Amino acid sequence: MTILSLKDLRVGGYSWLSLPRVVLLGSIALMVTGVVSWWIVRYDADAAVVPTTAGLVEESRRLTPDDRQEWLRITRGLLATESVQQMAAPVEPINNRGEATRVELGYLLFFDPVISGDRTTSCASCHHPDYGMADGMARGVGIGGHGYGPQRGGTGRELTRNTPSVFNSAFNNLQFWDGRAATLEEQALIPIFAEDEMNQTSVAELLRRLRAVPRYRQLFASAFGHQSNGDGSEITLPNITRAIAAFERKLNIVETAYDRFVRGDDTQLSTEQLRGMVVFFGQGQCAVCHIPPHFHDGVLASTGVPVSLEKGAPLDKDPGFGAVIRRRDAFGQFKTPGLRNISRTAPYMHNGIFRTLEEIVEFYNDGGGRGRGVEVISQDSKVEKLNLNSQQKADLISFLRSLDNLESSPAVPASVPSGLTPVGR
């Protein structure tokens, strides 16, 4: 057989490239190209099937409840499709870099009742370590109250809103239920001078009291003084709020079973919690507003919380953000709260009417206030009937508990510079 060579391609001479052979080789080449391109197209199509949240949730409907490996695969897939981030350190303002001396000072100020008008109430009276840096009550009790937590009694006026936890407040882009403060420094001013909270009557009086305490003169000098002569001139209102805020920025729940799972440790969540995570991202639509890693979206929404849990109760009268921007269509809008440590900070919502996570989940499952027949002015469209079955509800609650970290509370200081007794000592 002639070997194919340049010589063979000679025009006119006998050639290996005779017509029948050209036809045969041509057809083989066409077939090969066909098969190869079919394979490439197919392979590409496979690669193009990037999992989606909806697809994974759909797949999960076919799983048996205890097929752990499959639930792991689905939840890992959800973390990827939702681009879930890990926790990072909170951002500190340029003029308040979390210096240790400020944190220490802020810690003592937070627990010192000397700040309040009648020297009875500290921040910790309402934000106490024993109650997840909140108070365990539906609505807080202000100045005139005694003690802390649900036993707090006395003549203090009941506040209009539930006390939020200070944990992770460093990650809030809005402070207060209605978002009326932006930073922790700005926030700290408000309770000090609020008549029914700490009722400090004047800035001059507050500064005079702190300047009279030698230990505070020292602490402020080391936290804020450069060439201080220790005369208390560093004791100013902005520095008080900076120190308190610096302390609050250290109160972070960043190490939970959920966080360890996100970092790759499969053993951290039970199968029930894995299923609950699928409800959270999927049918429950919780992650639309409670976005990880902080489990809030930094904005406000109305879920239609009624004034009480009694049948037929109307919408809560608190206008929330509606009063801040003076618009009726924002009536009843509140900040989406973060959900870290959530099982420790009952009761829930801005008016504290929900006592348990079970009650909360029932509320969302019914479609919020409107779904329960409450006349709501501007309920968010993502709060709608969910049709969760009883297992999905239990799984969801179990997942929420994976956001707890029971060990991270600060200790109540043994003493505070004013010599008064810190609440809980």
Ligand code: HEC
């Ligand atoms: C009498 C109880 C009480 C005292 C005392 C008190 N707070 Fe609060 N705190 C509340 C309540 C209630 C709210 C929610 C008010 C609102 O949203 O309008 C709140 C809100 C906050 C928030 C916003 C958290 C969030 O998620 O929006 C921070 C931070 C905070 N307080 C810190 C402090 C500091 C610091 C002090 C001391 C200077 C203090 N609180 C004193 C009851 C109290």
Ligand code: HEC
């Ligand atoms: C439209 C956004 C949105 C969706 C969707 C949503 N939430 Fe909320 N969530 C909020 C807002 C806003 C509040 C505060 C409402 C108030 O106090 O009036 C809240 C409050 C909560 C609270 C109370 C927190 C506290 O500290 O008091 C829990 C718990 C909660 N949501 C869990 C869930 C779960 C579970 C789901 C899914 C079934 C869900 N949320 C879906 C916006 C949303």
